[in-house]
Amino acid sequence: MVEYVPGIPILKPYIDADNKPYWDAVNDHKFVVQQCNKCKNYYQPPRPMCPECLTLDTMDFVPASGKGEVHSYIIYTTDKMAYPGMKIPYAVMVVELDEGVRITANNADDIDTEEIHIGMPVEITFVDIDDSLTLYQFKKREA
Amino acid sequence: MGRNILEEYMNRKYDADIKPSPQANLIKDKTAIVGIGETEYSKNSGRDELDMACEAIKNAADDAGIKVEDIDGLETFTLDRTAMPFIVSTLGLKNLRFASEVSFGGGAACAVTLHAAAAVATGVAKNVVCYRALNEASGHRFGRGDGYAKYMISAPTPHYGYTFPMGFCTPLSWAGCWGRRWMHEFNVTYEQIGWWAVVLREYANKNPRAIFHDKPMTHEDYMNVQMIVEPLRLFDCCVDTDGAAAHIVTSAERAKDLKQKPVYILGAGQSAPIEQEIQTIYNRPVISGLFETWYAAHEAYRVAGVEGKDIDVAELYDPYSLGGIMSLEECDFCERGDAGNFIEGGDNIRVDGKMPTNTNGGLLSEAYIHGYNLVNEGVRQLRGQSYNQVKDPELCMVTAGPGVPSSAMVLRN
Amino acid sequence: MTVQYTDKPIPRPALWGIIYRSSGSLWEGVKEEKFLIQKCKDCGKILHPPRPMCPACHSTEQEYVEASGKGKIYSYVTYNKSPHKAFKAPYSVILVELDEGPRVISNTVDVKPEEIEIGMPVEIAYEKIDDELTLYKFKKAG
C-alpha cells in the first residue's frame, strides 16, 4: 500500500492529445491500452503513430484485461531518492499485462511492500485521490 | 526486411555488414584527444559553473600546449547551464566556427567527443573543446525527488506522466527496476554487486583528485550501509560533485606536434534505447540488460575494428553501481548474466585483473562530472599518467549513459 | 521622466553568477550608489559584465574599480506598449557608452522619450526601488 503525505500534491499526469483517452478511461475506472487496428500490436504508452505500420490513423484504445504479473519492482527505503509526498517505505512495480505491455504503478492496500516478488500475479484497481485525480494500482489476484 | 536488432542483441551478435563500412569512417585514427583539464572536485565549490568551465578549458589547452584562442569549436551537453556566448566572451575566443550540444545528460559523454571528432575530420573546425561544469553537490541536483516536486505540479512530459504520479521520480529508482530484473534472472547477489563499489573506492584512495580519496571502504562497510532504493544502497550511488572537466579534440596530423602523446579516437558511436523512453517505460522485451550500451559499444568496436577481448582498460559510465556492472556484459568483457560472478572478490576489475575498470574511482568514488572525468581517465591511462596505471595499455573503452540515448568510444595510444 | 512602475514586481538581477574571486560586486556597489566595474589585475582590461577569467590574458585575478559614471547615449529604444507587467508604457531603454569604454543598458531619469538622442551626454543616477533593490539610471549630464 502507499500512504500520501498531507499537504504535498501528487504529481499529476501530463495529458496531451495522444494520451487523453487513456487518462479519461482511468478517470472512469476503466483501463485501456492502445492497439493498432492494422497490425493488432498493443502499445503503451500511447503514441500518435504505429511504429510497425507507420500509420497515423490506426491507433485505437481498447479495453485491457488489467491482469498480469510483477516483472520488476523497487522499494524506496529512505527519503533520499523518494517523492516527498509519499511515506517511506513505498514500492513501485513494473507489471507485465496479459496483452504484453508493461505498466508502472504502486501496490494496492492489500499488498504489503515486503510481499512483492517477481512473478506475483496481480490485477488492476483504481483509487480516487481527489476530485481531479484518479490513479491505478495493482492488487492481488489468484494465479 | 531491416535488421532485427533485438535478436542481434539477444544472440550477442552485432551485424558486421552494416554500412557505411569502417573504411568509410573519417574519424577512425584521424582524430585525437590532445588535452585534458579539470577543476578541483569538491562537495561545495563556492564557485559559479561558468568560472569552473573556463578553468577546465584553460587547463585542457595548457595540457595540450595550444593557445586558448586556437579553440574554434565548442561542444557540451544541452543540460549544461553555462551559456556558450559567455564561454566565448570569457575565454576571448575569436575564431569560433563550430558549436553544438548533445542532449540527455550523461549518455552524451562520449557523443560530445564523437561530434567534436566529426567536426575535425570533416574540416569544419580544427580544435574543438568538449566541456561540462556542474554544481551537483552544492547547487542544483538532478535525480532528487524534492527537486522535482518543488518545480512541478504535473509530470514534465507525457511520458513521465505514467510514473511520476506513482512517486516513481528519480533515476536511481528507475535503474533499480532493470537492476532488480537482472539480479533476478541471473541469481546475482547483493554480496557480488558490492565488489564494484569496493574496488572503485580502492582506486579512489590512490587518486588525490577523488572526492573519496581519504575514505576507505570495506566490503563489510558496503553490506552494512543503508538501502536507498532497494535493491540499491548508499554506496551504489554516484558521488554528487561540484566541478568541471574538459578535453580537446584535434586532427591526428596536428596532434603529432603538440605537447602530449596523442590519444587517437579509433571508433565511436551513439545509440538510443528502444521501447524505453527516458529510463522509465519498461516495454522492451528484455530489461535485464542495457541494450543501448551494447549498441553504442558495438558500433564503436565495429568502426575501430576491434572486439571486447582486445580492450586493455575500461572506463564505464556508472551513475549507480549496476550501470557499470551490467556494462561489463554489454561490452563483451564477460558473458551476459555473468557480471556478478566476474566482479566477485574484485580481482578481475583491479589494476592487474582481466579488465581493469574505472581506474580513477569512477562516478561512484572519484567524481560525478557526468562522465567527462571517465574520458579524462581513459586518456591518462593511454598516456601512462594514471594514479592506478595499467601496464602498457593500448586500447581503452569508454562508455556513457545507460537508460538514455547513449554513446561509447574506443581510444588508442 | 523615468519609468513608471506598476504594483507588480520588477524582475530582479540574479546574483548567481556575478560574484567571482574578486571581492565586491557590481550590485553591492550599486546599493551604496557606486558604479563598480571589473578590471583585470594583470593586463588592466575593463570587463563588463563581470566574468571569472580575463578574455585578453586568461588571468583569473580581477578587481572592482569605481567608474566615473559619465558617458554618452550610444543607442536606445522606446516601448510604446509594455512588454512586462511591472512597467508602464511608454518608457525608454538606453544603451550608454561609459567614458571607461563598456556599454551598459539602463533607463533615463528626467528625460522624456522624445528628448533622447544618440550622443547625448549623461551621468549616473540611482533609484532606490526597495530595501533590497537599487537600480542605476542616467540623467542629463550637468
Ligand SMILES: [Zn+2]
Ligand atoms: Zn500497426
Ligand SMILES: [Zn+2]
Ligand atoms: Zn587580463
